[in-house]
Amino acid sequence: MVTPKWTKRSLLGIQHLTGDEISYLLDISGEYRKAKTNGNFPSGCLEGKTIVNLFLEPSTRTRVAFELAAKGLQADVITIAEKSSSLTKGESLRDTARNIQALGADGIILRHSSPGAAQFLDNIVDVPVINAGDGAHEHPSQALLDLFTLREKLGSLKGKKVTILGDILFSRVARSNIWGLLKMGAKVTLAGPSTLVPKKMEELGLTVTYNLKKAVSNTDAIMLLRIQHERQTQTHFPSLTEYSKMFGLREGDSQPDSRTIILHPGPINRGVEIDSTLADSPQSVILDQVTNGVSVRMAILDACCSSTY
């Protein structure tokens, strides 16, 4: 490669990436995806390296995907998933991070309930930090796997119409995807209850609608979001039943065109955000997202942790 497209040590979010950097990560992801399909062993680019999975907020799905990705690259993986471990008890995140670096970590994957935690960590340690979700701020690996899946199914994202539907206000997935989609040239519509869509989003070049039918018609892809009970400090809609009735994707009235693909970061609340028939229909690429997620995280770890930085 004449002009390397990735020079960052850490992946903290999508907001500060360029379109070229995103494309670079998606290209590498594609190579790992193809190797997996062909049954080829992936590269051992992290052999002899130690990756620490520091999950200070509950998670299984993302943690396992990162663990699989790191092990696939031959790294040793240490998972610290306790909410209040003796490593962190009475200890600031700063001290925890410095200790993990002192133990010899070659990279830290962090999930934390506070927005900005990954950036904070990156200022403290000298090793790569991968943001695996920081509060309602960013979740870049999820956005990259979403972009990868969209590109795989739709081709170039330039000019493609993508609707993000649901609890946008509290969603780091939405936030990261909005940055990513705009940078890749997609046309983004945000839809959901007015209480769950942030204000003034049109200024970013986005379309906003509170009308489900309008949101799901004439679009290339619909990205559903999970209702995030845990990040809501007050009730923003009457009930799950009410939400489902107003904004759930269902066969019939609110059914998207058959050419429109449907994404969801999981786990699905069947019958709330989407009914089962649609979730399991050929339009749904939800399980493709899961499969792609491992390849995308291999690409992230490869880009950030395998190089000398």
Next chain:
Amino acid sequence: MVTPKWTKRSLLGIQHLTGDEISYLLDISGEYRKAKTNGNFPSGCLEGKTIVNLFLEPSTRTRVAFELAAKGLQADVITIAEKSSSLTKGESLRDTARNIQALGADGIILRHSSPGAAQFLDNIVDVPVINAGDGAHEHPSQALLDLFTLREKLGSLKGKKVTILGDILFSRVARSNIWGLLKMGAKVTLAGPSTLVPKKMEELGLTVTYNLKKAVSNTDAIMLLRIQHERQTQTHFPSLTEYSKMFGLREGDSQPDSRTIILHPGPINRGVEIDSTLADSPQSVILDQVTNGVSVRMAILDACCSSTY
């Protein structure tokens, strides 16, 4: 091998295996057992494969044995042991299973509190499913290690007398062993409090007795069962002391012949199912069972997960 004896993708129970299939698994187990004794490295038949330990019911013993077996065959092992992980929270077992397959699992080892859970999973995914205990239904790997240990100590099981003693009604270990012993040609006696022995078992060709002395005399092996508090919804006997007095194996009156071997799936309740002197006597093969359990699980994983199916 001219006629391969194993063509199944999954191991869901003992009930639907043939005697030949059981013998095949025990033979492979023997090869792994011998390799371990001789300090030989086991085969790397799962190298590059990912085995997921999905333990949705608490367990350490079986989980660790399967983890050791899979790692011994060079697999990457991911353990999902949380009772309510974000993978499973608000998600059906069906969605969890499909997600684990989408993540790239090459085999799933499942422990679940519901009878039939392993069969259910096997209908959903395309990869091998190993039943590591499903409610009070089956626990095939435990039965296979019991059969292996019996065969190791007694030779061919044909015509051998085996007494299963204890809480049979709630025991998946008993259920799997009954099928296995009958298929291997052993003569099986069930013994325990009348409240804990299922009715109409004689129809299967079994002998039933509620008399401890009769149960333990003139038999080649006694398989003790653990009192399963957690699977009893009502009290089936007055107290542990009472149980121990009536059905505990003790030196003296209820002592088996010195030639009779004693098995127990562990963990032992010393002084309840068996007194300490007998548990630690040369008749006891309880620790042999533990050691054999790793080899038997290597054989199971080898048979189900290393082949192209």
Next chain:
Amino acid sequence: MVTPKWTKRSLLGIQHLTGDEISYLLDISGEYRKAKTNGNFPSGCLEGKTIVNLFLEPSTRTRVAFELAAKGLQADVITIAEKSSSLTKGESLRDTARNIQALGADGIILRHSSPGAAQFLDNIVDVPVINAGDGAHEHPSQALLDLFTLREKLGSLKGKKVTILGDILFSRVARSNIWGLLKMGAKVTLAGPSTLVPKKMEELGLTVTYNLKKAVSNTDAIMLLRIQHERQTQTHFPSLTEYSKMFGLREGDSQPDSRTIILHPGPINRGVEIDSTLADSPQSVILDQVTNGVSVRMAILDACCSSTY
């Protein structure tokens, strides 16, 4: 090597080691430390071996360091960290240990809340036992990493002045370090509230003081100890604030000479045992201790588990 200096199977404490044995472990630690610095792969002396991390008392820091050390030597590592696992439920430590050995463990690292637990385990099993902390008794791997760090910074320990400051009465770290420092020829001063310093320690050749200024002046190194709330059954000092005021290391009055190095086993209670400025000053070698801890544990595992014993 003409005269091998290590013939023990297990590492249960520092009390029964000779100065030569300690030096031997520190020398091996130094080789692993150097290999890490130079980016060399460590030896695969535990390849094909299984090390069980049996942590029956909460810990992350020590557990992770041992896990990294064992994986660095190519061992398979099984961690059993649950406080009440089904392995241990209703089971004595004796039965748990025998089961772990039967599963095929080639070494057991034990943390336990009872003093003497490691020795007890060592009497039961035939494989090496590494004491990772047993109640208020010993914590030999911590003492060895402290001695390693002291030697790295000060050269030979013979005649060096070392002050141990804090909650000595309840500290296994202090207990192991006192033995180690004396065997290496250091001059040891114990300091802390009179309620937290054991009586009659002068008989061992130690100096005791209850005066902070005296304790921290004219010494080569100060080893701080963590206030061990969990091992105190009654209150031995009025409050953390009071402790900090009387015995906390602070800039100004109680500031040690700039040549004096400061150690702490972590995690630090900033503002209690030490203020932040000093903890982060060039005098502090706290993060060196963490880094050295992995190399020292590699040396321990190498010495005990890689040999035929």
